[in-house]
Amino acid sequence: MNPLRRELEIVADWVEPGSRVLDLGCGDGALLQYLIERKGVTAYGLELDPRKVTGCMARGVNVVRADLDEGLSDFHRDSFDHVIMSQTIQAVRYPDKLLEDMLRVAHHGIVTFPNIGYWRLRVQLLLQGRMPRSPALPNAWYNSPNIHLCTVSDFERLCASMGVQIRERRLLDRAHRSTPVIDLAPNLLGEIAIYRFVRGSESL
Amino acid sequence: MVKPPSADSVGLVTQHKAAFEEPLPLVCGRELPRYELVYETYGELNREGTNAILVCHALSGNHHAAGYHSEHDRKPGWWETCIGPGKPLDTNRFFVVCSNNLGGCHGSTGPASINPETGKPYGDDFPVVTVRDWVRSQARLADQLGIRQWAAVAGGSLGGMQALQWAIDYPDRLRHAITIAAAPRLSAQNIGFNEVARQAIMSDPEFHGGRYYDYGVSPRRGLAVARMLGHITYLSDDAMRAKFGRDLRGDISFDFEEVDFEVESYLRYQGQRFVQDFDANTYLLMTKALDYFDPAAEHDDDFSAALASIECSTLLLSFSSDWRFPPSRSREILRALLENNKPVSHMEIEATQGHDAFLMPIQRYLEAFSAYMGNVAREVGA
Numbered sequence: 001m002n003p004l005r006r007e008l009e010i011v012a013d014w015v016e017p018g019s020r021v022l023d024l025g026c027g028d029g030a031l032l033q034y035l036i037e038r039k040g041v042t043a044y045g046l047e048l049d050p051r052k053v054t055g056c057m058a059r060g061v062n063v064v065r066a067d068l069d070e071g072l073s074d075f076h077r078d079s080f081d082h083v084i085m086s087q088t089i090q091a092v093r094y095p096d097k098l099l100e101d102m103l104r105v106a107h108h109g110i111v112t113f114p115n116i117g118y119w120r121l122r123v124q125l126l127l128q129g130r131m132p133r134s135p136a137l138p139n140a141w142y143n144s145p146n147i148h149l150c151t152v153s154d155f156e157r158l159c160a161s162m163g164v165q166i167r168e169r170r171l172l173d174r175a176h177r178s179t180p181v182i183d184l185a186p187n188l189l190g191e192i193a194i195y196r197f198v199r200g201s202e203s204l
Numbered sequence: 205m206v207k208p209p210s211a212d213s214v215g216l217v218t219q220h221k222a223a224f225e226e227p228l229p230l231v232c233g234r235e236l237p238r239y240e241l242v243y244e245t246y247g248e249l250n251r252e253g254t255n256a257i258l259v260c261h262a263l264s265g266n267h268h269a270a271g272y273h274s275e276h277d278r279k280p281g282w283w284e285t286c287i288g289p290g291k292p293l294d295t296n297r298f299f300v301v302c303s304n305n306l307g308g309c310h311g312s313t314g315p316a317s318i319n320p321e322t323g324k325p326y327g328d329d330f331p332v333v334t335v336r337d338w339v340r341s342q343a344r345l346a347d348q349l350g351i352r353q354w355a356a357v358a359g360g361s362l363g364g365m366q367a368l369q370w371a372i373d374y375p376d377r378l379r380h381a382i383t384i385a386a387a388p389r390l391s392a393q394n395i396g397f398n399e400v401a402r403q404a405i406m407s408d409p410e411f412h413g414g415r416y417y418d419y420g421v422s423p424r425r426g427l428a429v430a431r432m433l434g435h436i437t438y439l440s441d442d443a444m445r446a447k448f449g450r451d452l453r454g455d456i457s458f459d460f461e462e463v464d465f466e467v468e469s470y471l472r473y474q475g476q477r478f479v480q481d482f483d484a485n486t487y488l489l490m491t492k493a494l495d496y497f498d499p500a501a502e503h504d505d506d507f508s509a510a511l512a513s514i515e516c517s518t519l520l521l522s523f524s525s526d527w528r529f530p531p532s533r534s535r536e537i538l539r540a541l542l543e544n545n546k547p548v549s550h551m552e553i554e555a556t557q558g559h560d561a562f563l564m565p566i567q568r569y570l571e572a573f574s575a576y577m578g579n580v581a582r583e584v585g586a
Binding site: 020050051053054059064065076 | 517519535538539542543545547548549550551552553554568571572575576578579582583
């Protein structure tokens, strides 16, 4: 199975049909097009890279060229049902503020990120003493867009401190499988983390 | 020897004229008993009539948007960068229509046309037309051409405002509104510039209250000043610095009449060239139409409410160095559309050319515009 496909499928499973979706750092619009086709959602993407914005336009996906570091001020509270941030939170300047802003514009949030606590990355740092690299983190330290990498534990602590309630967590291994074994030590065995969460004031 | 138009040009084009004998009621309360619109078309209308695109021109534009009128033309139509085979408005796929706005001076009924009631040119008696009036007149042109629904209505600046007005007034007659370097309404600064331009024209001794045709003269100096002023606002500070800096033509003259700086020479040239084929009364009308454009006014200044009933998708493009209608103004349109859950895309493009960027061959701009239009073409089977 196409690895990107697996992540998209999990995210797509969490999105209700016909809902309003905002994708932060939407790239060339692949996820949104998938959601539009499979779930009939009303979708908008935000993307900074003009080439990727153009890619969205070519797909017919609504896109706004925007810098996530400037927040989501174009959107009112509760403009969306779901706000998704796929493989992007580690590249923004203020992840905590953006998380807060996400849950202002939508009731449900979905975040995916590369877990820097993944065992292979730990081994690289421990044995080689160098900044870890992997298929999920292909860049060198000096040209990486990732300025706020975090572990599964880091993310969950941040959510707890902000009162963000995590509803569901899925972890994928190197083969992009989600096996029960991973949940024995998620911070060690999960390479890609996928979370679904809601505003803190909401009860489970 | 004149070099032939390149392969991505529509080449030689001819203009057409449509006459409308049914009176046109205007926003100002008056009506035009009859009127004509001059227009050009590029490409072919498909059998289903789904691939038509209306291009709306800006303040000083006209219906000649692309191609050449003769092999001796030095310059092509004003939007040659975007209209032609393989260009964003791809004439291999789309049927592109551009008309000269009512009140214009390039063939459509305007202040220099003969008023049927008096047998003399309208002059200052030509009614003040608005963007809404233009759109209504264009809708009648669409009827004549057998176009029930435009695949897109597109334009930059004042042309972009017409695209928005189309979306508001005829929601079921366009699938896409392409609004480039525009604003939901003019700012006080914008209106201020327009007023200075009008004062320059009206204070020219040859203006004669707008009836200068009767005297065989025209307020050329006033119109040239208006154009010089306008031209400055279309360029960015950086673009002017890069193009002219403080370069001198020769030695400093210590004389007011002489041209010292290159920028003075350029502006004087632009002014002089402009008055050769532009009518001062048209300039007054176009600036007023800009000033009056304000869809929110009918909705208690709620622009979002003004857009509530539109049905088309909207593409907004803006340019970083445009200070006449900067990207922040396009974002106002974006926000109002988002509030209504309308399909919309917005791309701010880095460009040094200022407001004029929408006419320039800027790669990122053309790529984004082409990508969007490619999807429109697929949607309408073009």
